[in-house]
Amino acid sequence: MRRLRGAWDWLDDRLGISDTIVPLLVHPVPRVNWWYVLGSATLIAFTIQVITGVALAFSYVPAPNAAYESLEFITHGALFGNVVRGVHYWGSSAMVVLAVAHMAHVFLVGAFKYPREMGWLTGVILLAMTLAMAFTGQLLRWNQDAYWAVALLSSMASRVPLIGNLLVDVIIAGQTVGQSTLTRFYATHVFLIPAAMFVLVGVHVYLVVRHGVSELPKPGKPVNPKTYRKEYQALLDREGIPFWPDFAWKDVAFALWAGSLVLLLAVVLGAPELGKPADPTLLEAHPKPDWYFLWLFALLAYAPPSIESLVIIGLPALMGAALVAVPFIAPTGERAPERRPWAVGIVAFLTLSVVILIYQGSRSAWAPELHAAVPASVVEGLQGDARRGATLFDQKGCLACHAVGGQGGQRGPELSTVGSRLSADQLTWRILYGGSGMPAYGTLLRPDEVTALLEFMQAQREQR
Amino acid sequence: MSDVAPPSSAVDPVGAHARRPESPAVLTRRRFLSRVSLAMSALIGLVLSVPILAYLLSPLINRAPSAWITIGRVDQFELGRTVQVAYDDPSPFAWAGQTARTSLWLRRTGQESFTAFAVNCTHLACPVNWLQDAGLFLCPCHGGVFYGDGSVAAGPPPRPLPRYDVRVQGDEVQLLSRPVPIGDEA
Structure with a gap:
C-alpha cells in the first residue's frame, strides 16, 4: 500500500495531476440547465466516430477495386462488423444533429456574445468540418450513389468562378471518374479533416475553460463588455458549482442516453445496405445524399436554371458568411431569447425550412420515374387508338414525368383528369411543341401515334 | 532553467x-x-x-495523353441505333478495377459514320439514359432531356451532350479518349 502511494505521488508530481488537471475538472461553473450538455455530447459523438472509424480502417481497403468488397465484408462477414459500421453511420447522424442543436442553443441564449466570440467562430469551422466529414464518408462506400456523387460534385465545383476547372481536375485527377478520387477522399476523411478537427476541438474546449461556461441568460440583463467579466466572476464566487461532478453528471447521463440510442439503432437497423458497387457502365443511377444533405439537394433542384450556379456556389458561401458574422453583428446586448424575437424567428424559420426541404428531398418529385407502368385500371375498358395510346404513353417516356392513375413521375403535371381540363387542340399543341420542361414530340411521333396519344389523353377524365 | x-x-x-x-x-x-x-x-x-x-x-501537371481506342467492329452496330459502349482507360491504375472503364452512347448514323456522346448530362454530370422507343436521352437526376442528336430537348441542361471524336479504321470503330467531360472539358 505504501509503495502504491509512493508510485502515485511520483506520477502525480511528474504529471501535475493534482496541480493542473484536478483544478481544471473542479473549476467553478454557473448553475445551468440540461441544454448545456449538447456541446459535450457533440464531443463524445466525435470521439465515438474516431474510435469506430479507426476500427473500420482495420478492414477497409481504400482502393477502387476493393473498397466496396471490403465494406461488404465488414457489413456481412466480420464479427460485429455491421454493428461497428452501424455505430459509425448513426454516430455521424448523431454528431450532425448534436452539433447543429448545440449551435442553435448557443445562438438562442446569446452565448456567442462577448467574450465568447472565438468559441462561436471555431464552432462554425468545426460544423463545416463535420459536414465535410459526413460527405466524404458517404463517398467511401464506393457504391453507385458514391460514384455518381463524385461526378455531381465535380460538376458543381466546375461552376466556382476562376478556379472551377482546377477543382474538377483535383477531384477527378485523371481521364475517368473515380480511379484517383477514392484515395483522395479517403486521405481527406481519415487524416486531413480529423487532424484539423483535433486541433480545433482543443482550441474550442480551451476557450470554454478560458472564458467559462456562459451563465443562464436573464431578460433585462444585457452583456456589457465593461462589466461582464467582473459580474461573471462574482456570480461564480456567489453560486458557482464545481464542474466535476456537479454539472458533469448531466453530461455523462445524456451521453449515456444518446450513445445507447446510437447503439440501439446500429444493432436494430444497422448501417444502410450499399446497393450496387460503383460502376461507370451502370447508368441507372439516381445519386441521393444521406438525409443531412437532402435539404441542400432539394434547394438546388428547385433553383431556376438561370440562378442555379449562384445557388450552388453562393448559397453555401452566404450561409458560412452569415454564421461568421453572427458574433460581430451582435457582440453585446440582451442574451435572453424572450428579448430577441429575431433570433428565435430565424431559428424557427430555418428549422421549419430544413425539415420541409428534407422531406421534399427524400421524395425528389423533380426526378423522372424510369420504372413506372401504366396501371391496369387505367388501361381497362380502353379500345383501339386509346389503348394503343396507353402503350405509347409508356414507351415514349411520357410516364417518366407524368402520372396517370397514381403511377408515373411527378415532374410534370398529373394527367389523370387531363381530358376534362384541356381540349383536343390544346393537347395536340402540347404534345407537338412541348414546353420548358418537356421535349417537343413533333419530330419524334408519327401522325397516327399523335392521334393515339390524343385519344388516350382525352379518355383521362374526371368521372373515371 | x-x-x-x-x-x-x-x-x-x-x-x-x-x-x-x-x-x-x-x-x-x-x-x-x-x-x-x-x-x-x-x-x-x-x-x-x-x-x-x-x-x-x-x-494537373502530368496529363494523360489522348489515344485512339478500338471500341468495336463496324458491323456490330446497327444503323440508326444508339447503344451504350464501354471502354477502358488506356493507362489505368492497377487498382482501378471497374473505374478504369468509361461509358458512352454510340450512334451509327451511316455506313462509315458514327456519333459518340458522353453519358454525363451537361447539367450536373448525372448519367443520361437512352430511351430507344422515345428517341430521347433522359437524365434521372433533374429530368434533363436530349434529342437523339444530343441537342437539348427540355429541362435544366445548359448545353448539348458533349461528343467524342470517332473514326472508322478498316472495320474497327475507334474513339479518341479524352478526360470525362465535366467543367471546361464539356
Missing part, C-alpha cells in the same frame, strides 16, 4: 530580461535571433511544401 530550481518567477531569466527597456530602433541580439528563427521556420515550410504540393497536384 535547471532541473533543481523551483519554478518561481524570481529566477525566471526570460521574465527578467523581458523587463529590460529596449528601443525598437536598435536591432538587439534577441530581436535578431527571433527574426532569424521565424525566417528559418518559413524556409522549412516552403521547402517542404514544394514537393508535397507538386505531388498532390501531379494529375
